Amino acid sequence: MLREKRLGRVRNNVFDRMCRFLSTVLPPDNLFPPSLHVMQGLVECPEPSKYEHHVCKQDHCRFQYAPKHEWWKHAEDKCPTCGEPRFKRKTSASGGLILTPQKAFWYFPIKEVIQNKFFNNTKWTQLRRSDMEWAAQDPCNFFGAGEARRLNALFDGKLMHPHSGCYELGMDWVQVFNITMHSVGVIGIRSTDIPIEHRGNREFSDVLLIIPGPNEPHNLDIFLEPLLEDLRSCGPLGDGFKVSEHKMVDGLQEIVEFMHTVFLVKWHVDRPALGALLKASSVAAYMACCWCLFQSTRVGNGMYPLGYSHPEPQTLLHKDTDPPMPPPSKYMHDDSLKLSHDQHMHVAGEAEAGRFSAKKAGCRGVSPVFKMLPYADRNNLCLVPAAHGFLHGLVKGLWEKILYKGKRTEDVAWYTLSDEKRAILRQRGREIRTTSEFGRGYKCVVDQRGGYTMEDWLHFTETFSPLLRHGDILHEQVAEMWELLRGAVLFYMRACTPEELQPANRRAAREKLIQYGRLLQGTPRLLNGDEDPNLLRMPLSMCTPNLHMLVCRLFEQEAAQGCTAHNLEFWLERLMQLVKENLKYRICMCPERLFISDHCLDLALDNCSRQPGIRSFDEWCPSYRSLPLRGNKEDMDEGDEEGRQMIGVGKAIRRGDQSAVHEVAASFLRRLRPAGWALENLSPNCSNIRRFFQADIPLVGSVNAADYSRAKSRVSYYVLYRLAVGRQGNEREEHRVAKVKEFLMLRPAEDQADADLLRLAVCDVIAGVPR
Known part of the structure; x- marks a missing residue:
């Protein structure tokens, strides 16, 4: 029930009333927990105060850690610098005194996080260092790059030892509210020891440190003290710490204990952090x-x-001579x-x-x-924030200038688009259809770019921009600049093989950024100091620190840490979204405490789920998620051996649609003639046909139909359709885009012994130039 509370985002007071109600209406002497507090105790949910550290209100010092039951021993503590007291004193309703810390932050000890989040997780332990021999030979991977070789040589091969572990930290500030400014600092952790394709999984990253808002601290050092102390004691300069590795061997869980050494090898941050x-x-x-x-x-x-x-x-650095x-x-x-x-x-x-x-x-x-x-x-x-620098910096900045529409009294800049060309971009955008595996559809860059995320700008750069700017939409010089920038973005954010990361390709990508900067800055003035009348200059404000940072450091970083595509900060952004989703629409004075309380519950539930003999509600009742409100088992698809399966509960065909659906099914039977099926097997009222709106297709994934009621705007209903064209013996295959309207399941009757269940996807094939 606690898991359902977290997934359903049920408020604490509502859930507490539900517990009290159920424990009352159930038969006497029932064992149902009467409150949320009792239920949290049953799963051994830790108190948030366990992880709470106190600091000076002015960020001058960190006070000695004390558990909550010892706060009264430190009631008179004051900051030695400014004299601010550690606690505020409040009077309770009963007249007693309550101590409340002036300012606090929350630190989850790295030893505890590594043990509970990683080594207790059998999925992670199966992946841990599973590809180390290959990774050590791959220059795109950290273990095959220069920094890993330096650390391994510095500590006599300890980095590559099976009992060591490499970890990455990430730090960012997140605005948790939409209506007011409240910036919360978050430091997260993930492991470098697993293959790159798994490092971004939410399951394999966690929160380490929460820094309170509403503003960023004046002195970050005091908040990092406990984390850095643990990293030193657990690292190669300390003694390490004992871990218990839970691993599945022949279907049985084995536990192996050893001393684990922690190496901090990367720190992901954006430019302010x-x-x-x-x-x-x-x-x-x-x-x-x-x-x-x-x-x-x-x-x-x-x-x-x-x-x-x-x-x-x-x-500045020039000395007088x-x-x-x-x-x-x-x-x-x-x-x-x-x-x-x-x-x-x-x-x-x-x-x-x-x-x-x-x-x-x-x-x-x-x-x-x-x-x-x-x-x-x-x-x-500290890694270069390439995703922020390229997408939210250079790409967004250039297109903001190109699409800027000033006031009527302002002079029109040579690099901006006219109203006619902006209308062409809108029209072309309306004709773009993305296939279902793409995930996120196109949003108009002219009118909706204000809501673009980094992912949107990346998709725009890679996929949509060649379609939109076809022809002479952009000025010749701007088009040249965009091609240079686009080539650099695609190299740094997509190149991830040794062949792509050759030194010549790396130098070419860096030269594209430098040439882009030259076109921004323009050529020098003439010898007499005058401007070249034929020169078209962009605003010098576009020569941003982001551009300088990317040119200055990325080339050397790839040699030291591996390819940039493996070192992007998207995993950290997903961790920020976890905090925002938890606090969204919640009104409170201290949102950090709410998040910590819920996060402690999540930690307890994760520990419970990994205990032998304990099963989740879904494991006790696997069909719970797809139980039909109306219908029976015959309306559900159990799937076949190859993985084809209709998702959800099939719907009976409405009377007004029966004729059209019957014709579609009959057309399929006439053309393909499946074994055991004939036209007379189709019921005129479609009683043996069920309609679905979602299906799992092998090698494709989950595909939604256009009438899928739970779909959001980012879900696509389009697929790539293979069409056989030509006569027999001279056929060729063409690809066209098709819109999935619905899925149909034809169930054979009892007298159709040789017939199999049929699954159909009804699509509208879009006419046009084949791909």
């Missing part, structure tokens, strides 16, 4: 890059890293501006000590990550 983690300057600073010392240029009221088409003067010398000019991709790990640590240490200004250093000090984990490389640990 990257600056907070590395104590780096903001994107609006002179030194905005986290990997090099290239100086941005002031353009209007903003700072933009230029240096694509011509070098830019680097004045006698006689005076002009500051050097550098291109943004000049390797002499890049720093090694030791150089980064030296510059950050000087800035922290006050001997080097943060304006020149590009950072405020040394990140606590590298103080606690000295084996981590600053250049390689």
